[in-house]
Amino acid sequence: xxxxxxxxxxxxxxxxGYTMLVAVIGTLVGLLIGILIGIYRxxxxxxxxxxxxxxxAGDYLLRAYIEVFRGTPMMVQAMVIxxxxxxxxxxxxxxxxxxxxxxxxxxxxxxxxxIVRGGIISxxxxxxxxxxxxxLTHSQTMFNxxxxxxxxxxxxxxxxxxxxxIKDTSVLNVIGFTELFFVAKDIVLDTFKTFETxxxxxxxxxxxTFGISLLLRLVERKMDGxxxxxxxxxxxxxxxxxxxxxxxxx
Amino acid sequence: MKNNLTPDTPxxxxxxxxxxxxxxxxxxxxxTFGDNVVxxxxxxxxxSGDVTCIxxxxxxxxxxxxxxxxxxxxxxCGKILFxxxxxxxxxxxxxxxxxxxxxxxxxxxxxxxxxxxxxxLGPRKVLKMSKSDAEQLAMRNLAAVGMSAYVKAxxxxxxxxxxxxxxxxxxxxxxxxxxxxxxxxSALDPEMVGEVLNVMRSLAQQGLTMIIVTxxxxxxxxxxxxxxxxxxxxxxxxxxxxxxxxxxxEQRTREFLARVL
Numbered sequence: 105x106x107x108x109x110x111x112x113x114x115x116x117x118x119x120x121g122y123t124m125l126v127a128v129i130g131t132l133v134g135l136l137i138g139i140l141i142g143i144y145r146x147x148x149x150x151x152x153x154x155x156x157x158x159x160x161a162g163d164y165l166l167r168a169y170i171e172v173f174r175g176t177p178m179m180v181q182a183m184v185i186x187x188x189x190x191x192x193x194x195x196x197x198x199x200x201x202x203x204x205x206x207x208x209x210x211x212x213x214x215x216x217x218x219i220v221r222g223g224i225i226s227x228x229x230x231x232x233x234x235x236x237x238x239x240l241t242h243s244q245t246m247f248n249x250x251x252x253x254x255x256x257x258x259x260x261x262x263x264x265x266x267x268x269x270i271k272d273t274s275v276l277n278v279i280g281f282t283e284l285f286f287v288a289k290d291i292v293l294d295t296f297k298t299f300e301t302x303x304x305x306x307x308x309x310x311x312x313t314f315g316i317s318l319l320l321r322l323v324e325r326k327m328d329g330x331x332x333x334x335x336x337x338x339x340x341x342x343x344x345x346x347x348x349x350x351x352x353x354x
Numbered sequence: 355m356k357n358n359l360t361p362d363t364p365x366x367x368x369x370x371x372x373x374x375x376x377x378x379x380x381x382x383x384x385x386t387f388g389d390n391v392v393x394x395x396x397x398x399x400x401x402s403g404d405v406t407c408i409x410x411x412x413x414x415x416x417x418x419x420x421x422x423x424x425x426x427x428x429x430x431c432g433k434i435l436f437x438x439x440x441x442x443x444x445x446x447x448x449x450x451x452x453x454x455x456x457x458x459x460x461x462x463x464x465x466x467x468x469x470x471x472x473x474x475l476g477p478r479k480v481l482k483m484s485k486s487d488a489e490q491l492a493m494r495n496l497a498a499v500g501m502s503a504y505v506k507a508x509x510x511x512x513x514x515x516x517x518x519x520x521x522x523x524x525x526x527x528x529x530x531x532x533x534x535x536x537x538x539x540s541a542l543d544p545e546m547v548g549e550v551l552n553v554m555r556s557l558a559q560q561g562l563t564m565i566i567v568t569x570x571x572x573x574x575x576x577x578x579x580x581x582x583x584x585x586x587x588x589x590x591x592x593x594x595x596x597x598x599x600x601x602x603x604e605q606r607t608r609e610f611l612a613r614v615l
Contacts, residue, residue: 233426234462234521237450238476238528248475253464329508 105300112291120308126276126283127269130208134269135262137209138216138253141166145217146224148242166217171185173214179275181209186279204281206295208273212265219261223254256327263320267313284308376435376561377402377532378423378454379573385418392418394587396432400532400565400580405558406575407595408567410584411610416567417459419584420536423565424456448582452480455530459537461517463509463524470505473524480528488527496522499553514548517555526557533557535566571614575599584609 109116145163150156173181185207190197197203229251235245274285288305292298376399385393393415400406408416423434425447433440441450464472473492477483483491496502499519509517518538525533527611535554539547551573557566558577574581576596580610581592581598583606591604599615602608 228462230458230462231464232457232462233456234464236426236448237424237447237456237458237462238453238524239480240476241448244479248479249464249466256466 108291108297108301108304110325112287112294115287115290116284116304116308119282119284120312122204122281123270123273123283124312126204126208126273126281126342127266129205130212130273131269133205133209133260134212134216134265135220138218138220139212139214139255140168141217142220142224142254143246143251145221156322170214170217171213172330175217177275178207178211178272179278181211182276182279200279200281203279204273204283207276209267212269215231215265216262219258219265220254223258223261224250226257227253256324259320259324259327260317263317266320270313270316271309375402376400377404377437378565379433379435379438380423381433381435383394383419383422383434384430385415385422386426386430392587393422393429396589398582398589398592400563402531402563403561404563404580405578406565406580406582407578408565408582408584409569409571409610410590414584415587416584417536420456420565420567424454424534425453426456439496448480452476453530454532454534455525455528456534456536457518457521457525457538459540461514461521461541463517463521465509467508468505468511469501469507469512469520472509472520473527476524476528487502490553491527492523495526496520498526498556499523500549513546514542515549517612518542518546518550522550522553522557532563532565535564535568537567537569539568539570542598569614571599583610585610 128261145166149158182203185315186197186200186203189203198206224246231249231253232245235249251253271283273283277286277289284305288301291301295301311318373490378400380396380398383393383396384391396419398406408419410416418427422429425441425444429442434440434442436450436454441447444450454543462476467475470489470492473496474483474485474488477488477491478485493502493505496505499522501516501519501523504512504516506521512520522538538554539550542550552563553569554566555573555577566574566578576595578595580592581595582589583598583602583604585606588608591598591602591607597603598607599611602611
């Protein structure tokens with residue numbers, strides 16, 4: 105195994121690079137898609153009849169997107185999108201890396217949309233009412249109070265998706281995307297050391313996923329902030345001495 | 355602060371002169387949830403400086419009435435006039451709510467923000483104040499409720515009484531004309547009830563217009579200028595606290611007071 109590593113370390117690194125490229129960008133873009141859809145789907149129904157119909161139509165379209173991309177294997181989606189594009193463009197295929205990024209992004213987006221929506225509806229109704237009671241609009245409420253809490257709460261699920269993506273980019277080898285699994289297959293063809301090569305691949309995959317898992321746990325802890333807080337000086341500070349306190353703390 | 359709340363309908367002309375001075379005037383208000391009639395023909399006025407306590411048994415519609423006044427519930431019928439203009443049809447409930455604040459039974463502090471940011475969010479985003487102005491305003495109001503030492507704390511680090519005092523400071527930061535209290539002490543330990551009531555008492559002394567739904571009868575008797583007794587979705591009786599508590603004219607009021615006093 106060491107021999108494989110020393111001989112093919114460069115190819116493995118390239119594979120890791122492509123795998124992580126697609127996983128990172130796919131997860132981030134997917135999360136962005138999910139946030140936008142989650143926010144749209146939790147919009148209050150407008151009073152205006154026409155807008156209400158429009159909103160409902162949007163809901164159905166997004167539901168269809170979510171159900172289709174959650175309900176079919178990513179490997180099949182990859183084939184359909186890659187070759188579908190080629191068909192529409194007179195046989196010219198899209199760049200494999202770009203295809204991979206698009207496929208993973210919209211596939212992840214379908215899952216993220218439901219994760220984000222779940223995060224938003226799990227926020228206590230009182231948080232919304234607290235905002236509305238001081239005159240905040242719906243968008244101000246979402247941006248300042250609801251989304252920060254919802255995003256914190258869904259972070260474990262986002263980590264899940266991220267890890268799934270690192271592993272599932274391996275299905276992109278069906279369109280010839282050179283990720284880690286593709287590299288491993290090539291090495292096997294070269295060396296015929298099937299077991300050792302795939303064991304090595306497994307170890308590398310695990311290091312990647314475990315690393316991401318630890319990293320996002322760190323982010324979670326960072327978002328939770330300090331458990332302690334300092335009680336400032338006396339019980340009743342006036343504005344000026346508060347400012348002084350705040351300055352001296354820095 | 356710019357007054358951009360335009361009444362949607364002209365002042366009701368058939369009202370007697372006196373009523374035009376009412377800050378909030380609830381007229382023939384009704385609310386049903388499906389077949390369930392929660393409020394029937396509610397009529398009462400709130401004048402500037404009034405401290406109106408709404409009392410009555412659980413399920414009598416007190417909280418629903420308060421939530422209607424803040425437009426959290428859409429009334430089924432009737433009107434709510436704010437300075438003479440009906441606000442039940444307004445397209446901008448957020449503008450109305452800048453002037454009519456609310457304090458909740460469950461506090462509803464923003465869990466992701468610390469005490470100071472809880473208080474500055476409204477002034478900054480809604481009133482477009484600068485950060486330093488909003489912070490000074492927040493510090494003044496937090497000092498008024500005795501919570502300025504806790505500016506850096508997150509809501510989950512506070513006790514119930516402390517949370518409620520911050521919630522009051524947050525509402526005060528919007529300089530509301532009227533402040534609504536929905537059972538502000540019902541979720542608190544007996545020990546903590548006092549600290550919140552003290553804050554409310556001092557607000558009453560400063561002349562803030564308040565509508566308070568409460569089960570604290572001695573507080574209602576001491577602080578309020580008007581008491582409204584509700585039962586089964588209707589106002590059974592309303593008047594000065596000494597009249598309601600000492601000489602109730604309705605049998606139902608007497609029965610209720612006998613149970614709770």
